[in-house]
Amino acid sequence: MSQVDKLHDITSELYELAQQPPKATDREEFIETLTGLLEQRDKLIEGLEGPYTDEERQKGQEIIRMNSVVDERVAIHMKQLKTEIAHMKKRKTSNQKYTNPYQSVSTYDGMFLDKKK
Incomplete structure (x- = not known):
């Protein structure tokens, strides 16, 4: 099997994986699989050498x-994950404010300092 064929197979796996949205429970597995396939593909791309046959050129276009x-x-998918992470952080701070509402109150609140001599 040539480098182009291997690259085509890995790219088709990536294509199939990217078509389906990750489930909330399988997010870590999805990211690990995606990262692994991308790394394999990068290694294969670095090892590509010409000249290519017509069939390999056709696979290259695909x-x-x-x-x-x-x-x-x-x-x-990355944009969705980033927004979800932002929502989780916001929920976390909201929960902390609910459990301890006086955590962020300033100690100088209501105090007057007179600077006259």
């Missing part, structure tokens, strides 16, 4: 097409 879809979908 890889480019799938890669654009993978990039879009991964960007969408």
Whole structure:
């Protein structure tokens, strides 16, 4: 199996993985699988050498097409994860304020300092 065939197989796996949104319970597994496939693909891309046959060029065009879809979908998934992380942080601070409402009250609240001599 040539490097282009291996690259095509890994890119098609990435394509299939990126098409389905990650479930809330499987998020870590999804990210680990995605990262592993991307690293494998990077190593294969570094090892590519020409010249290529017509079949390999055709597979290369298909890889480019799938890669654009993978990039879009991964960007969408990352944006969703970032917003979800922001919501979790906001919920955490709200819960902390609810359990200890006087945590952030200033000690100088209501105090007057006279500077006249």
